[in-house]
Amino acid sequence: MHPNQNSSRSSEAELASGEEEQPSIGAKILHRLRQPETTSDMLLAIKGVIAGTAAWALSVFVLESDVAFMAPWTALLTVHATVHRSLSRGVQTVVSSAVGMGLAFVILQFFDVNIWSFALALLVGLVGARLSWIRDEGVAIATTAIFILTSSEPMFADRILELLVGVGVGIAVNMLIIPPLQNQQASRYVDSINRRIGAVLVEMADEFSESWTTDSADEWLKDTESMSKELNSAWQTVRFARESERKNPRKLLLRRGKKMHEDVSYEEILTRVDEGISHLRNLTRTLREAAYTSGGWDERFRTGWVSVARDTGLAVADPDESVEPLYDRLRKLTSDMSEAENLPNIEWPTYGALIASLRHIIIIVDDVASAREARQTD
Incomplete structure (x- = not known):
């Protein structure tokens, strides 16, 4: 599809979003009051x-x-x-x-x-x-x-x-009087960014399964920039959380409890999340540039890649989701495409970039999911 052509599905999505019921003022106030910062x-x-x-x-x-x-x-x-x-x-x-x-x-x-x-x-x-x-x-x-x-x-x-x-x-x-421990704010940021990454991946897979425009890619790039800003806020919250643990009697009492848990390394997790945002940005730019290339996509690749990308997005949003099958499926897709008879005619630089970026995201999802205590799962 030409990059300047608008898809009908995008128009329908915009119309549907405009018809969604907006939350009431009371609901907004209640949501604000429930925020950890408030x-x-x-x-x-x-x-x-x-x-x-x-x-x-x-x-x-x-x-x-x-x-x-x-x-x-x-x-x-x-x-x-x-x-x-x-x-x-x-x-x-x-x-x-x-x-x-x-x-x-x-x-x-x-x-x-x-x-x-x-x-x-x-x-x-x-x-x-x-x-x-x-x-x-x-x-x-x-x-x-x-x-x-x-x-x-x-x-x-x-x-x-x-x-x-x-x-x-x-x-x-x-x-x-309840000396503050800010881990709840930190986990909320980690969970929010992961869910946003997952939502973009799912939307990207849905768009790519049919057709997409450079406008969609531009929106995804804006989303990654917004995620980076939210990540900066997450870093500030984590630093504040570490300070809140110093000389805090609540932390000493928690350590005396029956269950002893290792401290969650938010610094390490946020570093990995930052890498995930970078790979998602690279993935978006690759799709954006691919919109200008002539010729069609190999349907075997499109179908396989879309399936893995959509399931990866769902796994990012769900901290309890397993990602091992996703890695195996992506590796099988790579192997199948390598054995294709028309290999010289396939846009392998683009295909390889899409596979590599998605592979890195899957690995990062696995690392972040291994520390489920760092996310709000309710």
Whole structure:
């Protein structure tokens, strides 16, 4: 079929897709609320409220502070997305706030609080915030100095005690109240990308079984680019998941359970998935260029290759699917075509490229399927 000719089946598919019922707003909201990222954000906000309120209550009812701002403020600064960040940034907050108190003490001792001394305190605080070892929470130098300089009764000893209480409460809340483990997000990304690869392969086989256009190939290339972007998000999630496991008491409790499982190597799996996307892109480009070649396809090859490609797509989408028969079928197709009598007349460079790309995808599917724990199968 000429590449500029539109197939009737494509038009019917577009018409059918336009008639599909769109999900309601309530369903979209419910789906969004069920997302792991939304759950993590809501949990982090709840923990921030608990930490700040608890720190304020300790300052008011236990320490009997008249101006209980330092403890809840530092508690909020300390509650982060992972336990590791809470610990590391909690230490930075303590150091930065202590430096800010020292800066405010010097200003109060040697200068009056006026526009020039206040500006000097902010300048020194913001410059100090650029230090690499406190950069994440370095701005606390300036903000702590502001709190102290604008307070009618600085009371440095009380402020330091409130600072320690706030940081301690923030760390304790983040460690005790469902410290996050982000493996669910990582597995969701892995499963999403695999299902998308499988869907493209199935669609590709369906198109190639009859006829296809360069427009279809262009859409498949756009899909692979979108998969690459989603893969980048998956890498970010995996790195965050690894950080969430550090110093996490939940991980220690899970290791003490009856069933001991090896950690899933998402890094290795995503590397293989990236290779799968590359081979799918090469496969798409080969079909795109083949649309311009003259002559027809060998029906034995077309039928055999389409069957293997469609079943490979289904296997990619299903983590429980076995791929060993697919490899054997592709090898048999190669052997049968090699024994064809009209071998010189067959477009073997194109056929070989299609077979090679599909072979690599099958091998990658087998590798990814061997780690089913890394995918959401529900």
